[in-house]
Amino acid sequence: MASIWRYILAGLGLAALLVGIVAVVYLTLPHSASGPDRSRSKKTANGLFVASFEPERGVIRQGELQSWLLTLKTAAGAPVEGAAITVSGGMPQHNHGLPTSPQATDYLGEGRYRIDGVKFTMSGWWQLHFGISAAAGSDSVVFNVVL
Amino acid sequence: MSRLTSVACLLALAALVLLGGCGEPQFSDAEKKTIASLALNTLPSLKPDTTNQYADVPAAAALGSTLFFDAGMSRDGTVSCSTCHKIDRQFQDDLPQAVGIGHTNRRTMPLAGVARNPWFFWDGRRDSLWAQALTPLENPLEQAGNRAAFAHYIKKRFGERYERIFGRLPDLSTVPANASPLGSDAEKAVWNAMPASQQDDVNRVYANIGKAIAAFERSIEPEQTRFDRFAIDLATGARPEGNAAFSPEEILGLKLFIGKANCVTCHNGPRFTDNAFHNTGVPPVDGLPPDRGRVDAVAQVEADPFNCLGKFRDGDESACRELRFMVKDGPQIMRAYKTPSLRAAADRAPYMHAGQFATLDEVVAHYSKAPPSVEGVSEVHPLDLSDRERAALVAFLKTLSD
Numbered sequence: 001m002a003s004i005w006r007y008i009l010a011g012l013g014l015a016a017l018l019v020g021i022v023a024v025v026y027l028t029l030p031h032s033a034s035g036p037d038r039s040r041s042k043k044t045a046n047g048l049f050v051a052s053f054e055p056e057r058g059v060i061r062q063g064e065l066q067s068w069l070l071t072l073k074t075a076a077g078a079p080v081e082g083a084a085i086t087v088s089g090g091m092p093q094h095n096h097g098l099p100t101s102p103q104a105t106d107y108l109g110e111g112r113y114r115i116d117g118v119k120f121t122m123s124g125w126w127q128l129h130f131g132i133s134a135a136a137g138s139d140s141v142v143f144n145v146v147l
Numbered sequence: 148m149s150r151l152t153s154v155a156c157l158l159a160l161a162a163l164v165l166l167g168g169c170g171e172p173q174f175s176d177a178e179k180k181t182i183a184s185l186a187l188n189t190l191p192s193l194k195p196d197t198t199n200q201y202a203d204v205p206a207a208a209a210l211g212s213t214l215f216f217d218a219g220m221s222r223d224g225t226v227s228c229s230t231c232h233k234i235d236r237q238f239q240d241d242l243p244q245a246v247g248i249g250h251t252n253r254r255t256m257p258l259a260g261v262a263r264n265p266w267f268f269w270d271g272r273r274d275s276l277w278a279q280a281l282t283p284l285e286n287p288l289e290q291a292g293n294r295a296a297f298a299h300y301i302k303k304r305f306g307e308r309y310e311r312i313f314g315r316l317p318d319l320s321t322v323p324a325n326a327s328p329l330g331s332d333a334e335k336a337v338w339n340a341m342p343a344s345q346q347d348d349v350n351r352v353y354a355n356i357g358k359a360i361a362a363f364e365r366s367i368e369p370e371q372t373r374f375d376r377f378a379i380d381l382a383t384g385a386r387p388e389g390n391a392a393f394s395p396e397e398i399l400g401l402k403l404f405i406g407k408a409n410c411v412t413c414h415n416g417p418r419f420t421d422n423a424f425h426n427t428g429v430p431p432v433d434g435l436p437p438d439r440g441r442v443d444a445v446a447q448v449e450a451d452p453f454n455c456l457g458k459f460r461d462g463d464e465s466a467c468r469e470l471r472f473m474v475k476d477g478p479q480i481m482r483a484y485k486t487p488s489l490r491a492a493a494d495r496a497p498y499m500h501a502g503q504f505a506t507l508d509e510v511v512a513h514y515s516k517a518p519p520s521v522e523g524v525s526e527v528h529p530l531d532l533s534d535r536e537r538a539a540l541v542a543f544l545k546t547l548s549d
Contacts (some may be wrong), residue, residue, distance in 0.1 A: 065472065094412065095524075095526070096425075097477060101473065106371035117471065121423045123412075
């Protein structure tokens with residue numbers, strides 16, 4: 001008759017195992033969701049500049065045309081003036097480009113350029129590629145934006 | 148034997164407790180967030196349209212409403228906007244392709260929430276509600292009129308109402324009866340012979356006709372549905388009552404819509420549209436002229452004298468960013484069409500830009516198979532849904548109707 005307790009124990013053990021599995025799944029989920037590098041400031045591909053990219057109003061709103069600021073400094077920290085900037089991008093996982101064609105519209109001083117016409121129409125992983133030409137040379141940088 | 152059953156009972160109990168611990172609702176937090184973002188209560192209030200200073204003037208909306216239903220606003224007095232945009236049919240006509248003075252090449256679009264669009268028509272070849280309204284008026288297959296005739300008609304029928312809203316009508320006494328830069332060869336010749344100032348006068352009256360009609364259309368908004376009641380209850384934690392409760396099939400359909408079937412990537416937000424253009428591999432219709440969608444619309448909206456950058460816009464140019472930053476080329480706009488709202492779609496077959504699919508079952512079967520596009524590249528990929536999953540998606544879409 002003691003064997004019923006063995007079954008109960010086994011049942012409890014099984015339940016504990018299940019809880020453990022669920023816990024592991026929960027713990028690993030945020031890792032897989034963190035995906036691409038989301039830093040808003042980084043060195044350009046060949047290290048000519050340090051670029052940072054921020055929404056001008058601080059928040060990203062899906063489906064709205066927004067302006068962002070691209071700030072360019074030399075590796076030594078001096079603002080980059082008179083840069084020619086090209087913008088492209090898209091959603092790498094959906095294989096499509098941007099729904100708008102953002103442009104550098106204004107130079108705001110201190111290495112800050114307004115990138116207007118940015119719109120993210122869906123949630124997910126977006127990429128923005130910038131081609132930058134200035135006195136120091138040409139370089140490029142990619143920012144990931146995850147909504 | 149009894150020991151076996153008691154063990155089975157215990158295991159079942161443990162499983163139940165475990166499941167119960169995960170919460171009784173069938174949705175994850177991420178799913179709940181997505182569902183909440185689709186509910187009508189998240190629709191922001193309508194923004195002012197600074198390009199149309201009459202957009203929220205009641206007298207303009209009243210005149211616009213009159214014009215919308217007036218068959219006098221056509222070449223032979225038989226067609227109005229409401230011929231195709233029927234008020235009791237969600238402002239559409241249930242036909243695969245609209246029929247006005249002639250047979251058109253496209254499906255009539257419903258108008259609920261239309262004032263919230265950045266682009267108009269399936270291909271977005273107009274950039275404001277008021278510029279849009281001027282297009283069917285002169286389209287030879289739709290109302291087939293011409294702007295000189297419309298100006299005379301407004302003066303004759305609605306002169307006083309017009310002047311109370313827009314100020315004095317120009318002197319039309321020397322304006323020819325029929326003339327337009329887009330009309331027949333004869334009408335074009337007459338138009339080209341008119342002095343620029345007179346062309347301008349006529350264009351101004353014409354733009355105001357569009358602005359009045361747009362003011363009326365701003366009042367057409369989507370209605371709350373079963374889905375919205377369900378979504379609000381889910382968000383507030385209330386148990387959905389009566390018809391706000393979803394059947395297991397509808398819940399499966401909703402989960403597919405926001406999950407595995409990826410519908411929500413394009414049909415998102417409270418209107419179920421991202422307001423953007425996509426190639427989804429919908430096949431062309433035999434016998435209709437070639438239709439390349441967005442790729443051909445770019446030049447048209449740029450050339451439209453009534454576009455946001457043109458001189459008939461009110462307010463300043465800062466309202467024109469959609470036009471300024473639109474995508475002008477690239478493979479992604481070939482056979483790309485605007486994502487339609489799915490609200491109340493179940494009650495308005497047939498579907499797609501030329502009425503290609505007769506039923507929602509056909510629509511969902513299309514997405515499941517995702518055939519390649521005849522031109523350009525389709526953005527949708529095969530889903531290989533089971534019969535049960537396809538039926539569930541259709542069941543969910545119907546909750547956006549009642």
